[in-house]
Amino acid sequence: MITAVRKPMEEIIACVSPYDRILLAGCNECVSVCSVGGRKEVSLLSSALQMHFLKQGKTLEIQEVTLERQCDPEYVEELVNSVDSADAVLSMACGCGVQTVAARFREKPVFPAVNTAFMGASERQGVWSERCQGCGDCVLGITGGICPIARCSKRLMNGPCGGSTKGKCEIDTDIDCAWQLIWDRLKALGLENRIEEIMEAKDWRTSRDGGPRKIVREDLAS
Amino acid sequence: MNMKKKLSAAEFVVLAEMNTPKGVDISEFVTNARGIKGRMDAVVIPDMDNGVMRMSALGGGALMRREGLEPVIHIYGRDKNRMALQGDILAAYVLGIQNLIVTPAEPMASGDHRDAKPVEDLDETGILEMIRSLCEGVDMAGFELKGAPDFTVGCAMAPVAGDQELAREVENLRGRVAAGAQYIITPPVFDLAAYEKMIEALRPLEVPLVATVFLLKNVGMARYLSIHEPGCRISEDMIRRIRKAPDREAECIRMAGETTAELRKMVRGVKITTLGWEHRLADILEKAGI
């Protein structure tokens, strides 16, 4: 899923302070799962903002709406009525959601309330880690199900580097060395020979490096 | 007089563009350089022009210096991050390269290494600010340099298709000038009346303009550009003129010479791009009366 963290309160306050009425829009998908932009967080941020402005003698009118999916124009359409009575939109969705709202309501200022972080997986309650960089040409099938691009600090395709120590990455001892993990997994699968096979220089065209990407499914596109 | 002095003395500068070889055979590169020595104020060396991998501009610039020509090298952000850019810029200076042009880069997808990973750590404005900082003796991380370089830095204007794009590009360039660009290389000129308008639009930026003279080598090239580069304004008359000429090659040279002569009355310099016909640079200048 897409993970995010809430922006510092001061930054959010600075964005909304010129306005009297804002529409605070959450999203029920990824940001809700990682507890940063779902219904609950919308309500918490709303109260915090109202309190802040009340202390300054200003009443900030906030409409709270949490959409099923903010990156889907169909659901964003639900904001049509509420957006009229707001001076600006504060979105708690990931960057995709913010942009879908901004594209739909071109005359309305839209601000992100969260910093979209990465595509990751939940390790345990409250901990998410980066797992994929969307390179568009997945190699997990040959690296034992561990991504060298997202998880090796140097994105090595033929690791490990010389800094791998006791299973940890030289960048930070809190980070597992991806290539140690790959090695361990390949060994467990009885495929350790694979580590000797040289991976060719990667074709980055399928990644973001070929320019902004788009998927068109002829069978579904209308 | 070197390029910096000529630019500040408002003298007309003539630059020739020369690409480095794809490989290590530098004989043609060096022969062409020798052929124009003394006739040009400086040689502009693009870096990986059109996204084609070739010997770096840094190497080309150092070779030009060795041959006694003043080099100007292109700097852009597609292939290097701020570490590599700063390192190469410092190296350029000690190798005798005192002129830089900060340019946009062709997208990787249009070059000959389409699967490569672009870097894009800094954009053109970011690079200009970084160069200014290096010249002030401080790197991008705020550390003091042991000896600061001193560059004359230009920036490149993108071709524009219409008035709206022109207005947008002028604003873009305003930012680059504020970030330290001391002159602007403008796109190839084929329509002098339209170029006059461009000069007017750029006048408020108050920096010297160096116009690009692009040698059309044949009808096919002229036709291709007129279709695919809507901003270039190659007229049907121009194409007809080449097609009807008894000696088409000579006509192309004459046309580039005429444009150069006209531009001499309009701007502060020209950069002549000949795409492999560097051996004809002297003829173009002759036709231009330079």
Ligand code: SF4
């Ligand atoms: S190889 Fe590419 S697609 Fe597969 S997990 Fe890694 S980044 Fe994602």
Ligand code: SF4
């Ligand atoms: S220590 Fe491991 S994860 Fe870290 S950079 Fe080296 S190979 Fe990659």
